[in-house]
Amino acid sequence: MDFFHYKDQQLFAEEVAVADIAKQYGTPCYVYSRKTFERHYHAFTDAADGHPHLVCYAVKANSNIAVLNVLAKLGAGFDIVSKGELARVIEAGGDTCKVVFSGVAKTSDEIEFALAHNIKCFNVESVAELKRISQVAHRVNKTARISIRVNPDIDANTHPYISTGLKENKFGIDIKQAFDVYQLAYALPALDVVGVDFHIGSQLTDVEPFLAALDKVLALIEQLKSAGIELHHLDIGGGLGVPYDSEKPPHPSAYAAEVKAKLINYPHLELVFEPGRAIAANAGILVTQIEYLKPSQEKHFAIVDAGMNDMLRPSLYQAWQNIIAVAPRDDGTPTHNYDVVGPVCETGDFLGKDRPLAIQAGDLLAQRSAGAYGFTMSSNYNSRPRAAELMVDGDQCYVVRQRETLQSLWQGEQLLP
Ligand code: LYS
CATH class of the missing domain: 2.40.37.10 (Lyase, Ornithine Decarboxylase; Chain A, domain 1)
Known part of the structure; x- marks a missing residue:
């Protein structure tokens, strides 16, 4: 609507x-339309109601500062992929403590800038990047909160250019290696391991691939738990489709209901959403x-x-x-x-x-x-x-x-x- x-x-x-x-x-x-932005944002927060959550609007979808400001006033968090997007969030009056930083190529300069603004979390896309974030945080005497973006190797059934969760895609760390990477993250200085995230693609019109990915990630969370690693949040990315034509993507409430049902045994695990297209x-x-x-x-x-x-x-x-x-x-x-x-x-x-x-x-x-x-x-x-x-x-x-x-x-x- x-x-x-x-x-x-x-x-x-x-x-x-x-x-x-x-x-x-x-x-x-x-x-x-301002009202439409607001309505779509609320569709997510209402859907997630009853479970701890944060809706981080994906700035790349529409980064005009007026748009960001409208969402910031509703309490939105933001999903960013560059220093420029973080600067926009700041300019728009967004709360940087609610910012998650995604993207495969964060530079040292961008990491330092994000640390200076005390962002919520870095979504880490590779071992090399994990080491870089640790080094930069150590150098500037800060602790970087991190989440490992796992690549669950799930086919999202979308256009190949906007599919991101297959093992041939450049995004994330192979979920099979994730456990070892978490161990490494614990061993490195200046890191606080707080979450896990995945994002399997864009314009998804079916909830099944999300749920299949979620199952794999929940298995990882269990494995980590038994090794004494407790995570604070689970970021299920964005990618929910919109009706451009005759597509019938699930409404955020239907999608969130299925996700929440899977999290019944994790009442304290904060659920982070990164919708961009679905809002904008x-x-x-x-x-x-x-x-x-x-x-x-x-x-x-x-x-x-x-x-x-x-x-x-x-x-x-x-x-x-x-x-x-x-x-x-x-x-x-x-x-x-x-x-x-x-x-x-x-x-x-x-x-x-x-x-x-x-x-x-x-x-x-x-x-x-x-x-x-x-x-x-x-x-x-x-x-x-x-x-x-x-x-x-x-x-x-x-x-x-x-x-x-x-x-x-x-x-x-x-x-x-
Ligand atoms: N720019 C793309 C589109 O217009 C989506 C990219 C999504 C970002 N991971 O559909």
Whole structure:
């Protein structure tokens, strides 16, 4: 459920007409709904109720500081993968004590920065990284709380680019070696072993792979317990899918209920969630204007002012996201199957293919589910200033990131003397 809806043949974000936003701020633009972010965050906290838990929003999905601030005000934790993301959390007023640091390549500088901000935990992805964290923490006279990210070798049945829990993926430590790595962690200085984590992939629409991974991790927890190693938290990662098309991912409450059922014998083991997409995707749309219609013998093209530089997912993953008219026509305009393509000089520059639409040049389209991995994966390719980001809150619309200017395109660049 989200707060984008039609009223009198006009798309609204909460109580604001999307056409009015486009008129005032131009296109392409991202439009977010505060209420939707809040609703989706609460879906997780409500679902986890009754068991100690922390919902760490995955900043990579949408890292605008206004988004982070909305979630921070609700008490969210954050899952970060870089110093930059931690800096954003701080700027947004987030509590760094609720931050978990994931990612396979944390540098010494990033580790030191995270230690200085007293983050909750480092999700450790390799033995080499474990040693590095120990060294850095020892050098700066701090203790690093760590969790081992285990790779459970579970097929998450998702796009190969966003699967992370198979042994051929670069992520995590083979669960078969995890016990030894925990022993090592105990032996190394300046570490406090507090948790275990796994993350098997993204856009998962079935709870079974999570549960299969969880079984393996619970077996590890038992093994550790018998060796006297008690963990404080279990981080089950993110990856819960969203309905982009006809997918029917489990609701957070159904997913959490199954997870909690498995933890019945661990009432004190804090459950950490790292949802990104599930919170952000359907809290945003990408609004674009049709520049030209181009019919040919083979195809109908709708050429729009947003491209793969604004929204990369269709090009990168052949991802399908719904494209709807901001003001659907009922004036007899014929419906054709359009390829909705952008202005970028790449054949792979499209937002959607074969979409039945009744449209004319100048019309506005909205690509749904664009609140996650939309703006954060955008670029300046083809020297296109990045889109504005706007957040609607009730009947108000706020600019949360200005459209980039031409000057910003070459900021930091310099001519030779
Ligand atoms: N960027 C990806 C997407 O748009 C997901 C990556 C998830 C991060 N582990 O679907």
